[in-house]
Amino acid sequence: xxxxxxxxxxxxxxxxxxxxxxxxxxxxxxxxxxxxxxxxxxxxxxxxxxxxxxxxxxxxxxxxxxxxxxxxxxxxxxxxxxxxxxxxxxxxxxxxxxxxxxxxxxxxxxxxxxxxxxxxxxxxxxxxxxxxxxxxxxxxxxxxxxxxxxxxxxxxxxxxxxxxxxxxxxxxxxxxxxxxxxxxxxxxxxxxxxxxxxxxxxxxxxxxxxxxxxxxxxxxxxxxxxxxxxxxxxxxxxxxxxxxxxxxxxxxxxxxxxxxxxxxxxxxxxxxxxxxxxxxxxxxxxxxxxxxxxxxxxxxxxxxxxxxxxxxxxxxxxxxxxxxxxxxxxxxxxxxxxxxxxxxxxxxxxxxxxx
Amino acid sequence: xxxxxxxxxxxxxxxxxxxxxxxxxxxxxxxxxxxxxxxxxxxxxxxxxxxxxxxxxxxxxxxxxxxxxxxxxxxxxxxxxxxxxxxxxxxxxxxxxxxxxxxxxxxxxxxxxxxxxxxxxxxxxxxxxxxxxxxxxxxxxxxxxxxxxxxxxxxxxxxxxxxxxxxxxxxxxxxxxxxxxxxxxxxxxxxxxxxxxxxxxxxxxxxxxxxxxxxxxxxxxxxxxxxxxxxxxxxxxxxxxxxxxxxxxxxxxxxxxxxxxxxxxxxxxxxxxxxxxxxxxxxxxxxxxxxxxxxxxxxxxxxxxxxxxxxxxxxxxxxxxxxxxxxxxxxxxxxxxxxxxxxxxxxxxxxxxxx
DNA sequence: AGCGTCAACGTAAAGGTTTTCAGAGCCGGA
DNA sequence: TCCGGCTCTGAAAACCTTTACGTTGACGCT
Numbered sequence: 001x002x003x004x005x006x007x008x009x010x011x012x013x014x015x016x017x018x019x020x021x022x023x024x025x026x027x028x029x030x031x032x033x034x035x036x037x038x039x040x041x042x043x044x045x046x047x048x049x050x051x052x053x054x055x056x057x058x059x060x061x062x063x064x065x066x067x068x069x070x071x072x073x074x075x076x077x078x079x080x081x082x083x084x085x086x087x088x089x090x091x092x093x094x095x096x097x098x099x100x101x102x103x104x105x106x107x108x109x110x111x112x113x114x115x116x117x118x119x120x121x122x123x124x125x126x127x128x129x130x131x132x133x134x135x136x137x138x139x140x141x142x143x144x145x146x147x148x149x150x151x152x153x154x155x156x157x158x159x160x161x162x163x164x165x166x167x168x169x170x171x172x173x174x175x176x177x178x179x180x181x182x183x184x185x186x187x188x189x190x191x192x193x194x195x196x197x198x199x200x201x202x203x204x205x206x207x208x209x210x211x212x213x214x215x216x217x218x219x220x221x222x223x224x225x226x227x228x229x230x231x232x233x234x235x236x237x238x239x240x241x242x243x244x245x246x247x248x249x250x251x252x253x254x255x256x257x258x259x260x261x262x263x264x265x266x267x268x269x270x271x272x273x274x275x276x277x278x279x280x281x282x283x284x285x286x287x288x289x290x291x292x293x294x295x296x297x298x299x300x301x302x303x304x305x306x307x308x309x310x311x312x313x314x315x316x317x318x319x320x321x322x323x324x325x326x327x328x329x330x331x332x333x334x335x336x337x338x339x340x341x342x343x344x345x346x347x348x349x350x351x352x353x354x355x
Numbered sequence: 356x357x358x359x360x361x362x363x364x365x366x367x368x369x370x371x372x373x374x375x376x377x378x379x380x381x382x383x384x385x386x387x388x389x390x391x392x393x394x395x396x397x398x399x400x401x402x403x404x405x406x407x408x409x410x411x412x413x414x415x416x417x418x419x420x421x422x423x424x425x426x427x428x429x430x431x432x433x434x435x436x437x438x439x440x441x442x443x444x445x446x447x448x449x450x451x452x453x454x455x456x457x458x459x460x461x462x463x464x465x466x467x468x469x470x471x472x473x474x475x476x477x478x479x480x481x482x483x484x485x486x487x488x489x490x491x492x493x494x495x496x497x498x499x500x501x502x503x504x505x506x507x508x509x510x511x512x513x514x515x516x517x518x519x520x521x522x523x524x525x526x527x528x529x530x531x532x533x534x535x536x537x538x539x540x541x542x543x544x545x546x547x548x549x550x551x552x553x554x555x556x557x558x559x560x561x562x563x564x565x566x567x568x569x570x571x572x573x574x575x576x577x578x579x580x581x582x583x584x585x586x587x588x589x590x591x592x593x594x595x596x597x598x599x600x601x602x603x604x605x606x607x608x609x610x611x612x613x614x615x616x617x618x619x620x621x622x623x624x625x626x627x628x629x630x631x632x633x634x635x636x637x638x639x640x641x642x643x644x645x646x647x648x649x650x651x652x653x654x655x656x657x658x659x660x661x662x663x664x665x666x667x668x669x670x671x672x673x674x675x676x677x678x679x680x681x682x683x684x685x686x687x688x689x690x691x692x693x694x695x696x697x698x699x700x701x702x703x704x705x706x707x708x709x710x
Numbered sequence: 711a712g713c714g715t716c717a718a719c720g721t722a723a724a725g726g727t728t729t730t731c732a733g734a735g736c737c738g739g740a
Numbered sequence: 741t742c743c744g745g746c747t748c749t750g751a752a753a754a755c756c757t758t759t760a761c762g763t764t765g766a767c768g769c770t
Contacts, residue, residue: 010509012726023750028728035729038748055509058477059414059423060726064755068414078443079650079667081434088433091460095467100474102457105446112450119455122413154365154410240654269654276656295434299595299624301631301656312434367756378720383758390759393718415756418725713769720763730753737746 011052020048031056062124067155069099071127071319072120076108081294082264082311086131086161089315097323099127110143117147121154129318131161133209141166148172159318164208165333174333175318179209182307182338183216184223186289187261189305189340191224194348195259195287201246201271202263203235210238210263213291217261238263243270251278258286258349265290265297268304272345276301283347293341303343310336366407375403386411417479422510424454426482426674427475431463436649437619437666441486441516444670452678454482465498472502476509484673486516488564496521503527514673519563520688529688530673534564537662537693538571539578541644542616544660544695546579549703550614550642556601556626557618558590565593565618568646572616593618598625606633613641613704620645620652623659627700631656638702648696658698665691 017027022045029035030045031054037045048054062068073090075083087103094101102125104116113130120128128151134140144160148170151158158172165172190198200217204210218231232255236246243262247270250257262268268290275282282288282302290297290306297304314336321334372382377400384390385400386409392400403409417423428445430438442458449456457480459471468485475483483506489495499515503525506513513527520527545553555572559565573586587610591601598617602625605612617623623645630637637643637657645652645661652659669691676689 010726013728014726024727025729025751026749029749032728036747041748053505053508055473055476057418057479057726059417059479060755061728062414062755063412063418063726063757064728066755078433078446079436079439081436084434084439087458088460091433091458095460100457100478101459102455103442103446104456105443105450118410121410123455124412124414150408153408269651273654296624296651299628300654365756368758369756379757380721380759381719384719387758391717396718412756415725416758418727418756419758420725711770715767715769717766718764721761723760724758725756728754730751732749732751734749735747737744739744740742 010057011054013054013056016045016048016052016054019052020045067124067126069097070102070123070125071099071129072102072104072116072123072125073129073131073315074104074106074113074116075131077105078103081296082292082309083131085311086315086318089312089317090129090319091315092312093316093319110139114143114147117150121150121156124154124156126156127159127319127322128156129159129161129315129322130163131315132163133204133207134163135204135206136164136166136208137206144172145170157322159322161314161318162209165331168331171331173318173322173331175314175321176209176335177309177314177338178335179212180216180219182291182309182340183213183261184220185216185338186291186305186307186340187217187220188224189342190259190261190287190289190346191220193259193287193346196226196230196349197255197257198230198232198259198261199250199255199257200231200233200261200263201236201243201250202238202267203233204237204263205235213263232257236267238267240266240270240273243267244274245270247271247274248277251275251280259346260286260288262288262290265292265294265300265304265306268297268306268345269300272300272304282345285350287346287349289346297341298343300345302345305343305346306341307338308341309338365412366409368409368411371400371403371407371409374407375400422479422481424452425457425478425480426454426484427457427459427471427478427480428484428486428670429459429461429468429471430486432460433458436651437647437664438486440666441670441673444667444672445484445674446670447667448671448674465494469498469501472505476505476511479509479511481511482514482674482677483511484514484516484670484677485518486670487518488559488562489518490559490561491519491521491563492561499527500525512677514677516669516673517564520686523686526686528673528677528686530669530676531564531690532664532669532693533690534567535571535574536690537646537664537695538568538616539575540571540693541646541660541662541695542572542575543579544697545614545616545642545644545701546575548614548642548701551581551585551704552610552612553585553587553614553616554605554610554612555586555588555616555618556591556598556605557593557622558588559592559618560590568618587612591622593622595621595625595628598622599629600625602626602629603632606630606635614701615641615643617643617645620647620649620655620659620661623652623661623700624655627655627659637700640705642701642704644701652696653698655700657700660698660701661696662693663696664693 017024030042091101106112162176293308385397446456461467517531648663
């Protein structure tokens with residue numbers, strides 16, 4: 001009775017069964033609750049497991065069960081607020097169902113992305129979520145087609161968050177924000193404040209998320225009766241540094257504009273800094289809007305008017321939709337809504353510069 | 356020859372072996388590289404594996420190998436920039452060695468923390484890293500002692516990042532920043548700028564990280580010959596909202612102060628906003644410093660002088676130290692250095708209010 | 711030639727759990 | 741009394757890989 005746990009190594013179900021005076025089959029049934037067991041027996045087994053500090057071996061379980069409750073989320077980098085929020089959503093939704101969540105950071109490297117997907121196949125993940133816009137070139141299309149088929153043959157599901165499925169035929173689920181609608185709405189917001197010269201700062205041709213925002217931006221201009229040449233897109237890419245550099249450049253130019261639509265909030269942060277450096281004021285001289293509404297956007301100077309993309313909800317939705325009805329999910333395309341958050345970075349155009 | 360992959364389910368090593376005309380043992384040796392195999396044979400096996408799109412079953416491998424290359428990092432929330440950076444460091448260091456990294460978010464709930472640690476035991480993680488300051492009460496001490504022994508008996512290592520080991524005897528490794536030194540340094544920075552009335556905003560009694568900062572703050576004051584009553588600590592806790600609230604309150608008070616030492620950058624963000632709301636200027640009227648140097652600190656208005664705690668390096672160090680020499684690691688206590696980042700939020704005290 | 715050594719590789723066990731199959735005991739109905 | 745059906749339980753197979761052990765044959769040395 002006193003020799004609990006004297007042997008080295010983990011306690012196995014055999015020891016639990018032995019102590020409870022049942023077979024391993026019965027112990028397994030009592031512990032996993034997979035099959036009914038009389039209350040008295042069940043209690044004995046549970047008691048024994050607790051006494052021995054039994055910990056089930058997830059590998060053995062997964063080995064026989066063929067797969068495991070594990071979701072993987074792959075992002076460019078965990079420290080980006082947007083990706084972090086998506087990852088948190090995935091983690092939360094996974095945790096709610098008792099699933100494990102692993103994260104992979106690629107740093108934007110396709111090679112690491114492939115390695116990670118491969119690793120997830122080995123690990124038997126049942127859900128792989130690839131997050132973040134990309135440039136959709138041939139290499140990308142081929143890569144995703146490969147993932148989709150490889151994971152499909154492993155019985156896993158593939159979700160693309162904010163990136164396109166190259167072919168409607170491949171078994172992947174797409175969940176993303178309606179970037180076009182969001183961009184259209186916030187451009188309309190600037191237009192209704194009186195702005196006519198609006199620069200889109202942060203284009204990245206080939207990146208479908210940004211392309212969609214540009215499309216929405218152009219659509220809003222057109223809807224307000226402006227000619228196509230009123231659109232002015234600066235393809236500086238994303239990031240605070242890029243925004244700062246491009247804005248500094250723009251301020252030196254002779255272009256007529258009174259408002260800036262930054263491709264995302266980080267670009268907006270860089271732009272705001274560049275504007276402040278140049279001695280101009282926001283929104284007195286220039287109005288600025290961003291995209292994504294990162295947590296610190298309300299602490300920008302001034303607090304940033306932006307488009308709220310509920311990133312955590314995106315992560316949650318990805319898991320929820322993928323797991324809801326597997327059959328119907330593959331190949332589907334879900335668009336999540338966004339809305340404008342009005343703060344202090346938009347005002348009327350300065351009288352002297354209004355077009 | 357043409358009937359590749361006709362059967363359902365995963366391709367096993369048996370099929371690879373069969374196709375290559377060798378036994379599973381040889382196939383395993385060729386694939387894992389664990390044991391030398393003649394180049395010709397090896398090539399045949401690899402070829403067969405590639406043809407069949409063979410994916411090793413990580414569970415079976417872990418089952419026989421006893422454990423697996425997996426690290427777990429547990430944080431309060433992934434979206435906090437500091438935690439995100441630590442998690443990224445852990446992920447990067449793990450990925451460098453071909454390890455898998457899973458993250459758990461507790462939301463500050465001890466119950467979820469316990470469940471997650473239990474899950475990691477089942478999953479056979481070899482390294483569990485608990486990140487983030489906590490209030491060190493009896494419940495915490497008991498909890499950590501339980502983790503340490505439970506993980507130890509599973510052959511896993513426990514690392515505490517920025518939180519204390521309740522007892523030097525328990526088999527846990529502590530890796531954290533030298534908060535006391537960092538706080539002492541930045542307080543000295545304020546003192547040498549001429550400030551004498553310095554408020555510490557964001558105390559959280561029982562939280563060892565913040566307590567250490569308060570200790571460093573008091574030490575610096577004492578070193579400059581100020582009496583103990585010169586210290587003024589506001590225990591408002593962390594977060595932007597708390598900082599905003601406490602700073603607003605403080606500005607209404609009659610207290611004499613010319614500088615604020617915020618417990619972390621988020622508190623500083625809130626404080627800056629409160630000061631701006633009240634019409635005062637930083638650093639003209641009040642100087643402000645923060646702690647942690649989150650990525651956006653340089654975009655605060657004004658850019659924030661703060662203490663840089665290389666969070667990603669903390670994550671990397673945790674993995675590296677824990678894996679370096681296991682025997683020596685347990686029970687050890689590592690302090691990582693920090694340094695001040697000078698930006699624009701500190702100036703001389705205003706002439707009228709200098710003490 | 712005889713023998714020892716060693717490389718190459720196959721056989722089989724081990725790792726821990728779940729699940730299928732079947733047996734045992736029991737109850738109720740015919 | 742007999743039997744169908746039910747509940748409870750145990751033996752054993754299955755999941756897939758690694759590895760300890762053993763066998764075979766080649767090669768070199770005496």
